[in-house]
Amino acid sequence: MNLGRRWRQGRGGLVVGLLALLLSACAGPGSMQGKEQTVPGGPILERYQSDQSARRKVAQHWSADGVLDLETPDQGRRNRIDLLGSGWERVRLRAYGPFQQVAAELLARGDRVQWVNPDKRSVIEVPASAEGLRHLIGVPIPPERFFRMIMGQADTLVGEGPFPYEPNGVRVKTRDGEELLLDPKRGVLWERHGAALAGAPYRVVYTWPDPSDAGKEQPLMPSRILVTLEKPKVRLEFIFRAWRFPVAGPPEALFSQAKDAGFKVSRPLEARP
Numbered sequence: 001m002n003l004g005r006r007w008r009q010g011r012g013g014l015v016v017g018l019l020a021l022l023l024s025a026c027a028g029p030g031s032m033q034g035k036e037q038t039v040p041g042g043p044i045l046e047r048y049q050s051d052q053s054a055r056r057k058v059a060q061h062w063s064a065d066g067v068l069d070l071e072t073p074d075q076g077r078r079n080r081i082d083l084l085g086s087g088w089e090r091v092r093l094r095a096y097g098p099f100q101q102v103a104a105e106l107l108a109r110g111d112r113v114q115w116v117n118p119d120k121r122s123v124i125e126v127p128a129s130a131e132g133l134r135h136l137i138g139v140p141i142p143p144e145r146f147f148r149m150i151m152g153q154a155d156t157l158v159g160e161g162p163f164p165y166e167p168n169g170v171r172v173k174t175r176d177g178e179e180l181l182l183d184p185k186r187g188v189l190w191e192r193h194g195a196a197l198a199g200a201p202y203r204v205v206y207t208w209p210d211p212s213d214a215g216k217e218q219p220l221m222p223s224r225i226l227v228t229l230e231k232p233k234v235r236l237e238f239i240f241r242a243w244r245f246p247v248a249g250p251p252e253a254l255f256s257q258a259k260d261a262g263f264k265v266s267r268p269l270e271a272r273p
Contacts, residue, residue, distance in 0.1 A: 039184060041161015044170055047187030048157060054219035055153045058245045061086055062151070064221075066240035068095065072138035073232055079103060081238075086249045088147040106136065108143045109255050116263065123265040130197040135269060138234050139227070140197030149204055150238065152189055152222050154180055186211065188220060200231040218245055 065082040079095040090109055097103035105116040108128060115124040115136045126132030134140035141149075148154070155174035164171045169181040169190045181191040192204045207224035221243040227236040 037165040038162035039165045039170055041159070041163055044161060044163055044172070044182065044184060044187070045157065047185070048172075048182060049187075051187040051219055052153060055151055058218050059085070059087055059151055059153065061246050061249045062243070063246070063250075064150075064240050064243045066238060066242075068239075069235070069237040070137065071235040074138065083150070084250050084254060085147065088144045088151075090255050091143070091147050092250075092255055107255055108147070113143055114265075121261070121263045123263045125265055125267050126269045132269060134197060134232075138232060139229070139236065140200060140232070141202065145194075149192070149227065150222075150225060152206060152219075154178060154189060154192060183208075186220070196229060198231075200229060202227065202229045204228075218243075 063082065063084045065080075067078065068081045069078045070076070079097070080100075081093060081095050083091065083093050085091040088108075091107075093106040094102055095104045095106075102118050104118075105114075107114040107116060111128050113126055113128050113132050113136060115126075117123075124136065126135050128143045130140045130142050133143050133146060139146060155176040155178065157180075158173045158175055165184070166181070170184045172180050172182060174180060176194075178192050178194040180189055180193075182188070183190055188208055189204075189206050191206070194202055196202045205226045206222045208220055209223045211220055221240070222238075223240055225236075225238040225240075227238075228234070
């Protein structure tokens with residue numbers, strides 16, 4: 001009787017153990033132990049750095065076209081757009097109206113950013129800062145970081161790993177305070193989180209085309225970028241049709257047409273005497 005009882009007890013413990021093992025396997029890595037799952041830092045760093053290096057190279061001269069949806073507390077609009085850049089210090093974002101006319105231009109040149117209205121022949125000029133971009137389009141993010149976001153480019157990572165692993169990517173941090181969610185296989189950005197003006201959080205979500213669409217001499221470029229902020233409540237969605245990386249840069253005149261045409265310039269953020 002004692003032997004039979006011990007057998008039944010042992011068999012029961014074996015069954016419980018097998019069930020626990022099965023549930024642990026079905027629930028996924030780390031869910032039963034409650035421990036944070038990590039991945040080695042070496043491969044992640046290598047893939048991220050390789051991807052970012054390629055982006056810095058093509059950023060010397062670049063252009064793109066597509067559609068922009070912009071929603072702010074004051075406005076909502078959808079425009080066909082094209083972008084033209086030499087690095088991130090000289091960038092032109094041109095928006096077109098319903099009859100394919102140029103409706104507006106955002107021109108970033110060095111330490112100044114301009115909003116050009118061709119119909120009114122007017123220019124609003126502000127400093128190239130988070131406050132300046134908020135005044136023009138409602139996005140309180142410095143222009144250089146904003147354009148780097150569009151290119152899928154971010155700063156150097158903090159630490160050498162291991163890095164936290166989640167079902168949808170690897171979470172890392174950058175030297176300039178952003179938190180990134182990376183594709184562990186390609187090193188591209190799935191998401192990025194950071195602080196805008198006055199600490200207001202922003203979130204950027206990327207959609208990428210099939211890897212086979214990338215050229216041999218250029219990195220894979222995003223097909224869709226969604227930027228959201230809560231304070232102020234802003235939503236921008238870029239949907240890109242094509243990216244191009246010409247060998248020669250655009251003429252300087254493309255970044256100063258409004259000034260040459262004698263448009264009236266106002267500087268609302270400058271202190272008045």
